[in-house]
Amino acid sequence: MSNEQRIHSILSAVSLDSTITSYPTFDLQDLNTVVDLDFDLPTNLRLGHLVEKIVSKLIRTSSNYEMIYENIQIKKDEKTIGEIDFIIEQTFSKRHIHLELAYKFYLLDPSISKTLIKNWIGPNRNDSLFEKLEKLKNKQFPLLHNAVTAETLKNLKIELIEQQLCLLASLYIPYDYKTKLPPEYQKAVKGHYMNFETFVNQNSAEYEYYLPFKKEWGIDPVSNKTWCDLESTLEQLKTNLEEKQAPLCWQKKGDEYVQFFIVWW
Incomplete structure (x- = not known):
C-alpha cells in the first residue's frame, strides 16, 4: 500500500x-x-x-x-x-x-x-x-x-x-441480492458479502485472491500487486472465521477485479 x-x-x-x-x-x-x-x-x-x-x-x-x-x-x-x-x-x-x-x-x-x-x-x-x-x-x-x-x-x-x-x-x-436500493445508498455500494460455503462453491483455481489488512480497506484492488491462489486463501479464511473476524477479500481474474466480505455469521 x-x-x-x-x-x-x-x-x-x-x-x-x-x-x-x-x-x-x-x-x-x-x-x-x-x-x-x-x-x-x-x-x-x-x-x-x-x-x-x-x-x-x-x-x-x-x-x-x-x-x-x-x-x-x-x-x-x-x-x-x-x-x-x-x-x-x-x-x-x-x-x-x-x-x-x-x-x-x-x-x-x-x-x-x-x-x-x-x-x-x-x-x-x-x-x-x-x-x-x-x-x-x-x-x-x-x-x-x-x-x-x-x-x-x-x-x-x-x-x-x-x-x-x-x-x-x-x-x-448480500450475494445475489436482487432488490434495488435507493440511489443515495447505491452510489456507495462497493461489492457484496457471502458466507464461507458460498465462497467455496463460487470460486475456483482460475481466480487469484488477496485478503487486505484493515488499513488497506477501501483501496482499489487494481493497485494491488500481491495475489494468492485459492488453496492458501482458504487456509487463511478458516483462521479468520474461527476467530469470528469477517475479512474483506479482493478477487482477480485477468483484468477483472471484485471485492466482497466473507462473514462468519
Whole structure:
C-alpha cells in the first residue's frame, strides 16, 4: 500500500448525504487541493485515526479551507466528556464549520428490520449505521453547545458555527441480492458479502485472491500487486472465521477485479 493509494482512496470515497444522515454533508471533493497528492503517513495508527490524519492534511493543504481546531478534547472537572473532530474556516466566506468525520464499512442485513437505515451493520455485527447516526445526534454534535465547550472555544462565536458531517461509507450487499436500493445508498455500494460455503462453491483455481489488512480497506484492488491462489486463501479464511473476524477479500481474474466480505455469521 502506497501513501498515494491510501490518500486517493479517501478522496474518492462516497460521503453519505443528508437524505440518509439528516446532517449537511461536507464533501472532500469540495477541497481545492493539489492534483498529485502524496505525503508521509503514520504507520502505527488504526484505520479510523489514519483517515483523520489524511483528512486533516487535505484540509490544511487546501486553498479554500483553514484548520482552526483539530481533535479538541472537551473536559469538565479534569474528565474528558467528548471530542470535537475539526473546526474549520471557509477561506472566502469566513464561515466556521464544526466537522465530524467517520470512515465506515457496512453490510446490509435485510432480516434486521423493515426500515432500511437500521439494516446496515459492521462486518462483525458489533456496530451499525443507525447507532452511529444516533451517537452523532445525541452526543457528538450537541457537544458543541455544551457550556464547557464554549469556555474551551471562547475565541469563537459558538452560535454562528455550522455543523456538517463527512460520513465516508463503503456498503456491501448480500450475494445475489436482487432488490434495488435507493440511489443515495447505491452510489456507495462497493461489492457484496457471502458466507464461507458460498465462497467455496463460487470460486475456483482460475481466480487469484488477496485478503487486505484493515488499513488497506477501501483501496482499489487494481493497485494491488500481491495475489494468492485459492488453496492458501482458504487456509487463511478458516483462521479468520474461527476467530469470528469477517475479512474483506479482493478477487482477480485477468483484468477483472471484485471485492466482497466473507462473514462468519
